[in-house]
Amino acid sequence: MTTQLHGKNILIITANTGIERDELLKPLEALRSLGATLTHGSIEGGSTQTFLHDTEKDRQVESDGKLSGLNARDFDALVIPGGTVNADTLRQDPEAQRLVNEFVDAGKTVAAICHGPWLLIDAGVIPGKTLTSYTSVRTDLLNAKAAGWVDSEVKECTANGWKLITSRTPDDLPAFNQAIANALQSA
Template sequence: MNGKLNGKRILIISTNYGVERDEILEPLEALRAQAATVVHAAAHNQPVQTLLRDTATDIVLSPDTDLSSVSADDFDALVIPGGTINADNLRVDANAIALARAFAQSGKPIAAVCHAPWLLVDAGLVPGKRLTSYHTLRADLQNAGGVWVNEAVVKSSTGSWTLITSRDPDDLPVFSRTITDELVG
């Protein structure tokens, strides 16, 4: 299969309940369409219940593996979808925190949409980064040392790793393109 991301391996992480359907599926499908190998790791290797706009249950996904079975060493980038419940639980998951830190320490890009930057707050990765999110996280991200802006996508290369963030499901096309562009170089 030919594509801009042929040979690239991307990890998408979630909990098993509450991930926003479009925020996991759209990047996953867009990156696979560019020939990337995309692995979905959930907190547990059990079905993942997605939600639509944080309120209505939607489709159930089968993850490829669980968070404790993956390593940043095996991937080129990390993608973190939102969903308020998903993000609130990921931010206190020791495996998710360790993965985010490992990607940053390895200088590999991290992409987070909507509420997903909460994980970066708890991983201590926000200071000095310019970023966006769902508008209700503005104070949290500023208090964690980030520079919050209201833009569809923000790419921050401050420090030794790149952070790509977007606000909500409406920004997913540009979010996925920015991830692709970052990995192509």
């Protein structure tokens, strides 16, 4: 990545357990290395439990605050990592849904990987978008009135004034992180 993101503020949100380790830590590391300021918000604040492949506990990662104390006006982009437990918990959280809608209403970039688009479904922002995700989420997205689903390492969709970036799995993280960086550089 050659893009520089000095002065850009990015929010990455998680539940407090079930986060796919690389889908949290790789974007944090990659985007920070480009000069962006990253804030990790979690539902309860405090520590979050990461996993490897949704089954093996990995490490605890401290979040910077509770979702209820965060506002889209303070950030340039929102990143939603996957992990089935993480995504299923986030999708049911009213504060996570509020944040997604604030970012969308403000015309900002929203990026979700793997099962992360589940939150976008419950926030009601999927209709008309073409995106990718973990394969098992495809039917859920189409049932939520997505315009389409593609099997691609990254899919960018700009419609209704906001940009959506999605990816399938941790294998797609380099392309996912680069797409986020490119979107913020051109914003």
